Amino acid sequence: MADLEKHVSGDMLVGQIVNEHPEVIDTLMGIGMHCLGCPSAQMESLADAAYVHGLDPQMVVDAVNKKIDGGVA
Template identity: 40%
Template structure:
């Protein structure tokens, strides 16, 4: 498991490693859950495709990912 979400990770990898990020993804209006492209789209790709600022998306994904790691460890 990676230590944090990286902009070059696929959306599928992010959701699998940190399931709590699914709420963030849906909250941004992204329908990556179950999307066949999620295995190929990086976080940067998805932000660009959905016209979401990459820095903000990364911040939100990382914040949830860190909380999930803290609660599981």
């Protein structure tokens, strides 16, 4: 069963997500978000970062949460 307390949302900062869930780095990079270490990532929400990269924010959130739940995303 998924642990909803571990789930991320689009309004969370990319830097926070990467720090709390390093297992999602490969998922984010795999979908085209390669600037995880850049200064913007520390202050940019996941949804905003998705928009900047031309990605559907909900798809990114879903992929990250799938990975956190132990799935392959």
